[in-house]
Amino acid sequence: MDDQAAFAELYQRFYAILYSYGYKVADNTALVEDAIQDLFVDIWRMRRSIALAQSVKFYLFRSLRRKIHHLDKQEQGLDFELTETSQSVSSDYSAEQALISQEQQSQLIDRLTQALAKLPQREQEVITLRFYQSFKNEEIAQIMGITEKSVRNTLHKALSHLREQAPYLAPLLGFLLWWLS
Structure with a gap:
């Protein structure tokens, strides 16, 4: 698999979960989207030199958190709160x-x-x-x-x-x- 295909797969696999986590850290969609974009741009730029000691998921979460806090310091004044989560339930009842x-x-x-x-x-x-x-x-x-x-x-x-x-x-x-x- 070439670099572009691997990068595309990484992006597709983790974007939604990173967005969900990022939105829980900072209730600001633009900030989260910018942080994720910056994170993936950095990964692409440094793709040949990144050595992952931990899992990819761990690396992405830690890096995203840092990006969000860095961008937040630049913007100042964000309110943090958890988003609501809902799940459907399946059962064998009537x-x-x-x-x-x-x-x-x-x-x-x-x-x-x-x-x-x-x-x-x-x-x-x-x-x-x-x-x-x-x-x-x-x-x-x-x-x-x-x-x-x-x-x-x-x-x-x-x-x-x-x-x-x-x-x-x-x-x-x-x-x-x-x-x-």
Whole structure:
């Protein structure tokens, strides 16, 4: 496979997931699109000298986060928040039971999304990387430029805040976070 084909495949494979993550870091579509474009331009320019020690996904996420923060410093004044996530549910129940179940789950997800949006930006980012993108604590620490202990503490604080903000979700919180990932 030549460079152009490999680059096109990399772009097609990761653009959507990078955009989704980027939008959770910075709620500004233009900024995220610019950061992704800059990232892929840099990759193309340095394609012969890039040596990936970690996974490609890890490299792209860490690099995108840095690009977003760099562009954000240039623009200043961005508001950060998580975007809503919705998923459809398939079941073997009757159509009526499935609709009721889907509506209940949708309401729980909406409540969880609202609770997530109230978290500080750093806690939102840790939750996003851990549960939505399935990164390990060590990888999150490297992406965010903090210690692994800080990741654990931030994750613990975030989950505690979610339990406080939405006590009705406490029994389902673990399941919902797993289901959303």
